[in-house]
Amino acid sequence: MLKTPTQQALLAYFERYISPINARAIVRSIFERAGANASNEQLYRQATASSAIYVKPEQRDELVNGLRELLLNGSAPRAEHPSSAVRLSEPNMAVSVAIRSEANLNEARLIARQMCRQAGLDGFSAQKFVTAVSELARNVAKYASPGRVSFVDDFAQRKLRVTVTDSGSGIANLDDVLVGKYRSKTGMGLGLIGTKKLVDEFDISTGPGGTTVVIAVRY
Amino acid sequence: MHSVNRVPIIRLWDLLLVPVQGDIDDAQAEELVNDVLERVQRAGCDGLLIDLSGVWTLDSHLCSVMVRLSRSAALMGARTIVSGMRPEIAMTIQAMGISLGGIQTVATLEDALAAMGVRSGRDQQDVSDDEFVRKILEPS
Numbered sequence: 318m319l320k321t322p323t324q325q326a327l328l329a330y331f332e333r334y335i336s337p338i339n340a341r342a343i344v345r346s347i348f349e350r351a352g353a354n355a356s357n358e359q360l361y362r363q364a365t366a367s368s369a370i371y372v373k374p375e376q377r378d379e380l381v382n383g384l385r386e387l388l389l390n391g392s393a394p395r396a397e398h399p400s401s402a403v404r405l406s407e408p409n410m411a412v413s414v415a416i417r418s419e420a421n422l423n424e425a426r427l428i429a430r431q432m433c434r435q436a437g438l439d440g441f442s443a444q445k446f447v448t449a450v451s452e453l454a455r456n457v458a459k460y461a462s463p464g465r466v467s468f469v470d471d472f473a474q475r476k477l478r479v480t481v482t483d484s485g486s487g488i489a490n491l492d493d494v495l496v497g498k499y500r501s502k503t504g505m506g507l508g509l510i511g512t513k514k515l516v517d518e519f520d521i522s523t524g525p526g527g528t529t530v531v532i533a534v535r536y
Numbered sequence: 537m538h539s540v541n542r543v544p545i546i547r548l549w550d551l552l553l554v555p556v557q558g559d560i561d562d563a564q565a566e567e568l569v570n571d572v573l574e575r576v577q578r579a580g581c582d583g584l585l586i587d588l589s590g591v592w593t594l595d596s597h598l599c600s601v602m603v604r605l606s607r608s609a610a611l612m613g614a615r616t617i618v619s620g621m622r623p624e625i626a627m628t629i630q631a632m633g634i635s636l637g638g639i640q641t642v643a644t645l646e647d648a649l650a651a652m653g654v655r656s657g658r659d660q661q662d663v664s665d666d667e668f669v670r671k672i673l674e675p676s
């Protein structure tokens with residue numbers, strides 16, 4: 318595994334930014350997703366998608382440039398000291414968005430979309446995932462802000478997992494909500510029950526100290 | 537405040553066309569409802585066309601905003617038609633059990649215009665071309 322010159326070069330590139338074990342995980346996922354016979358052009362596209370969520374948006378250009386140099390122009394990127402500009406956050410460490418108001422929802426949806434791109438989810442699957450994230454984040458903004466939406470790409474289990482947590486006052490009539498008996502005064506009352514139908518895993522715990530919802534979709 | 541990001545409202549004869557694009561946030565959605573209703577009242581429009589072909593996500597909140605908008609517009613004499621919902625969005629809201637509260641939905645903006653009684657000049661052209669050809673071919 319990871320023996321070809323291209324794999325080695327990519328590995329070395331990512332190791333400049335993150336720990337070797339996570340660099341291996343990213344590179345392995347790039348080759349898995351792009352396929353064994355992928356062209357450098359395809360590898361470049363997958364590498365860009367796979368690593369984009371680990372960098373701050375303003376640093377993305379630099380990362381993309383490095384990958385382009387490496388995969389398309391064939392020149393090993395400058396071997397000097399790791400660039401201080403590009404910072405990758407470790408994969409499997411959550412990428413997260415604070416939800417203080419409804420204004421943060423677009424950001425949460427944007428990251429959800431980016432996660433889908435990285436995992437190769439599109440069409441209906443991507444739409445379901447992004448909508449589920451939107452519903453849960455909205456509930457935090459509406460009823461329990463501040464809170465947080467955290468995303469993890471679980472390479473090993475091939476799942477995107479999202480944890481939405483807040484320290485609001487909890488959902489008093491959760492059982493009614495989840496069987497569709499609850500009549501919402503503030504909306505359609507379909508956010509939670511609908512989200513449950515959109516995802517492969519749905520787990521919720523709520524109490525006076527707050528609410529945590531964990532969802533996952535397979536890819 | 538959000539004037540740059542305002543959803544455009546386009547006047548087409550006695551109709552209002554609202555092309556919604558990307559992810560609109562709640563503030564924009566509220567503004568849109570207010571702007572549209574004000575325009576309906578001011579201009580006495582009798583139809584509202586909401587085109588969703590550029591929309592990224594439709595969640596339960598945005599659906600309820602559209603339902604509210606269409607009900608208010610109906611009270612003011614304007615009928616609402618929604619067009620251009622992408623298949624994956626339609627499937628998602630269907631899976632969630634969301635209903636658009638009786639708003640008429642059609643596939644394309646052309647369908648929406650046709651449902652409002654607007655015919656394309658090109659269709660008419662085609663018809664008269666046909667007639668023209670028929671006349672030439674018909675033995676007189």
Ligand SMILES: Nc1ncnc2c1ncn2[C@@H]1O[C@H](COP(=O)(O)OP(=O)(O)OP(=O)(O)O)[C@@H](O)[C@H]1O
Nearest residue numbers: 456460461485487501504505506507508509528596
């Ligand atoms: N994070 C939360 N903290 C506290 N209460 C919550 C939270 N999420 C949901 N609720 C409560 O549970 C109810 C049901 O939520 P759900 O998202 O299913 O429907 P809704 O928000 O009322 O309407 P919709 O999502 O369809 O616009 C809400 O009305 C609210 O009272």
Ligand SMILES: [Mg+2]
Nearest residue numbers: 456504508509
């Ligand atoms: Mg809700």
